Amino acid sequence: MVNVFDIEVQARPDVFKQKEQENSVLQEKEEIEKNETIYDRTSFMTTFSTDAYLEDFYTKVEDPAMQMVLKFLPLIACRIGSIDRLLDFGAGPTIHVAATFRDYAKELHLADYLPQNREELIAWKENRSRFDWSTPLKMILTQEGSAWEQLQEMITRTRNKVHGIYHCDCFQNPSVDCPSHLHGTFDVIVTIFCVEYCCNSYEEYKNAIKNIAGQIKSGGHFIMGGILEETWCSFGGRKFTCLYITKEMMLEALKV
């Protein structure tokens, strides 16, 4: 039995409704719509641009879904309190989840399917990433009621607590390639904007959630953020498929 927190977010087309007021974003939308190709998981390896993803979602953080995640996560982390071990499953090239839990978890573990994203995570851990995380991290500090002067300390503390960066695959069991003694020992698993991009059917979605949640220790917590009722999303000027999921389908899948 595990506890479940879900972060309900708006479908990404709302991003466009908001951004359409800005000329630069209008241009981007036109570019995307001109490119009718919708990429799926078979081309993830070659089409997912780590730099474009970070640039699009984590420089200014204008996307309402991302803003919502950064708003809710610090509150959820605070409610859960002290834990031994956290895993961000499908972290992509991102460290904001780890940063949110830096003061609560003894160990932070990150996992992603794509080598280019794991390489970025390793670069960040080794302090050689060129990406500037200031904007999202300051948003987290604001939510916590912490001073922005603590930014550098936040980064150092998070970096020091990242114990492992692994390959993961939600279609495998075990779903994460961490040392075997860690399997099933995570007090908290967070997975955000991940499962619905990987799955082509509801059966796959349910199975993926089962495989991910299987790594949580008994009595632990599962925090899942995802896109509801959408069939594609875009970043880096490309469209990617997204499995259409309703809130009811998501809650049903969490019972498996």
Ligand SMILES: C[S@@+](CC[C@H](N)C(=O)[O-])C[C@H]1O[C@@H](n2cnc3c(N)ncnc32)[C@H](O)[C@@H]1O
């Ligand atoms: C949209 S990104 C989300 C990244 C990050 N969690 C965030 O909130 O920004 C989706 C992630 O799913 C990962 N992914 C793709 N196929 C996967 C699979 N079979 N198992 C687990 N993760 C997968 C990709 O590598 C990618 O980093």
